[in-house]
Amino acid sequence: MNRLDTIELIYLVCAVSFVIALKGLSSxxxxxxxxxxxxxxxxxxxxxxxxxxxxxxxxxxxxxIVIGIAAGYPAARLVKMTAIPQMVAAFNGxxxxxxxxxxxxxxxxxxxxxxxxxxxxxxxxxxVGALSFSGSAVTYAKLQELMTGRPIVLPQQRLLNAGLGVxxxxxxxxxxxxxSFTAAVLLSVVALVFGVLFVLPVGGADVPVVISLLNAFxxxxxxxxxxxxxxxxxxxxxxxxxxxxxxxxQLMAKAMGRPLPNILFGAITAKPTTAAVEGDDVDxxxxxxxxxxVAVQLAYSRRVVVVPGYGLAVAQAQHxxxxxxxxxxxxxxxxxxxxxxxxxxxPGHMNVLLAEANVPYEQLKEMDDVNGQMGLTDVVLVVxxxxxxxxxxxxxxxxxxxxxxxxxxxxxxxxxxxxRSMRPGFAGIDNALLYDPKTTMLFGDAKETLTSLVGAxxxx
Amino acid sequence: MNETTLGLFTIFVLSVFVGFEVxxxxxxxxxxxxxxxxxxxxxxxxxxxxxxxxxxxxxxQTVLGFLAVVLATINVVGGxxxxxxxxxxxxxRRPGGGSRGGDGA
Numbered sequence: 001m002n003r004l005d006t007i008e009l010i011y012l013v014c015a016v017s018f019v020i021a022l023k024g025l026s027s028x029x030x031x032x033x034x035x036x037x038x039x040x041x042x043x044x045x046x047x048x049x050x051x052x053x054x055x056x057x058x059x060x061x062x063x064x065i066v067i068g069i070a071a072g073y074p075a076a077r078l079v080k081m082t083a084i085p086q087m088v089a090a091f092n093g094x095x096x097x098x099x100x101x102x103x104x105x106x107x108x109x110x111x112x113x114x115x116x117x118x119x120x121x122x123x124x125x126x127x128v129g130a131l132s133f134s135g136s137a138v139t140y141a142k143l144q145e146l147m148t149g150r151p152i153v154l155p156q157q158r159l160l161n162a163g164l165g166v167x168x169x170x171x172x173x174x175x176x177x178x179x180s181f182t183a184a185v186l187l188s189v190v191a192l193v194f195g196v197l198f199v200l201p202v203g204g205a206d207v208p209v210v211i212s213l214l215n216a217f218x219x220x221x222x223x224x225x226x227x228x229x230x231x232x233x234x235x236x237x238x239x240x241x242x243x244x245x246x247x248x249x250q251l252m253a254k255a256m257g258r259p260l261p262n263i264l265f266g267a268i269t270a271k272p273t274t275a276a277v278e279g280d281d282v283d284x285x286x287x288x289x290x291x292x293x294v295a296v297q298l299a300y301s302r303r304v305v306v307v308p309g310y311g312l313a314v315a316q317a318q319h320x321x322x323x324x325x326x327x328x329x330x331x332x333x334x335x336x337x338x339x340x341x342x343x344x345x346x347p348g349h350m351n352v353l354l355a356e357a358n359v360p361y362e363q364l365k366e367m368d369d370v371n372g373q374m375g376l377t378d379v380v381l382v383v384x385x386x387x388x389x390x391x392x393x394x395x396x397x398x399x400x401x402x403x404x405x406x407x408x409x410x411x412x413x414x415x416x417x418x419x420r421s422m423r424p425g426f427a428g429i430d431n432a433l434l435y436d437p438k439t440t441m442l443f444g445d446a447k448e449t450l451t452s453l454v455g456a457x458x459x460x
Numbered sequence: 461m462n463e464t465t466l467g468l469f470t471i472f473v474l475s476v477f478v479g480f481e482v483x484x485x486x487x488x489x490x491x492x493x494x495x496x497x498x499x500x501x502x503x504x505x506x507x508x509x510x511x512x513x514x515x516x517x518x519x520x521q522t523v524l525g526f527l528a529v530v531l532a533t534i535n536v537v538g539g540x541x542x543x544x545x546x547x548x549x550x551x552x553r554r555p556g557g558g559s560r561g562g563d564g565a
Contacts, residue, residue: 021501022483028490035544049510061510068534079542083547091500092535094534098505101528105528107524218502227472231508231511234504237501237504239506244494247484321472354491356549454541
């Protein structure tokens, strides 16, 4: 067996480890082991690559890897749990960028002799990888609140998109026909611009779906780079991520009750219907309660449902909310958490945070479970959430979130909102539930309010 | 390397099915870690980046290859570390949506 065959065989073992990793990540029991198996496979794959025949410039490669570790490791280690979604977006974007660069570099070497098939794989990888890179950058900026989370539609965006589309098609034809490196470089520039335009019109609440989609895109770009280099490992791993990422994107879109095209292009094609929705805010007032009132209301309830949202993550209030829940349980109140599938900025975001605070799994209820019991619930305690309890999703056909499944907090006997202000949620729309006579508002930082509530419940 | 185009295409098609199959029954609790873990796995482009940099000639290929290795390393290292941090929090507790008293209340 020659050296290349041995390397291929080891790569096969690595590819299998990635399959096992994904399988493990799908089960709560084996998730962590799965991830470690994937990481081990990756280390072996990278180490094996150094034995590749004809590989030069080992020093330069090691310098580049050290720079990458110095940039990636501390960022991943130090990032706060609240900022995880944008971190995943960033890591995904650099992967897409790397795939595009690999294909470009290989094309620079081989474009004069490349087959049409190889040229097609290069162009696909460059297009999709670069799009994923810039798209992820905008996603990062939106989640990190470096820019507004609202949908941004540029004037003449459809025209602009069409123009970019025509340019891309032209460059692809040029690249295929002439095997032109210049065409591939220009295509990457077009793709970078298109990635920005692709994500700008997506509303903040829908950004998680876009991260998942761009993740799948990067996977496909990596697979295409694998086709360029004729490396099975890259094709297998990239395609695995592309396929599973597509499926995950669909699951997420389904959880939001909206078809994917609507999430991605809704803002571009939308007719201005929101005026009618927000027109009737005459004589509406909110009821602001005191901590003591709410403490009594909670302490003498039989059933309380906590609905956490992104505000909980921002305030780092997961430990305090758990403390309050334990206190109430000791008084005989039944407390469960109603987890909306897209609460926070990623599916499962709330589960991750509450797990950090040692909230037992059994108390984390999915949306359908809590909705079934809503009529028997005395208080719904909404902590830093808004859109996921907005009845407009059920009742107001013109609303941007119409059709999204929500937690039916309005069917409970009482609702308490812990909010920083009357500012609308991430989707940027008003919530009629805030003005409901059953609703009490407690303004302020969720953590501080919860801490005061804990104190007040003790004496209630 | 030495595979035929048809052979590579076969592998691609089969991988699509494996990718769909392997995550078809994932609980929503694990959506975020799964996405993050998959994100780390496509960092395997690092292998391609190393080969491109290590076999490249001329400044264009060197610069592109060098950048590719840096970016791909960030993807790999960051991806696996962040995923592990997320999963660390689930440690030591039993999974599943088992119900405790109260569902029948």
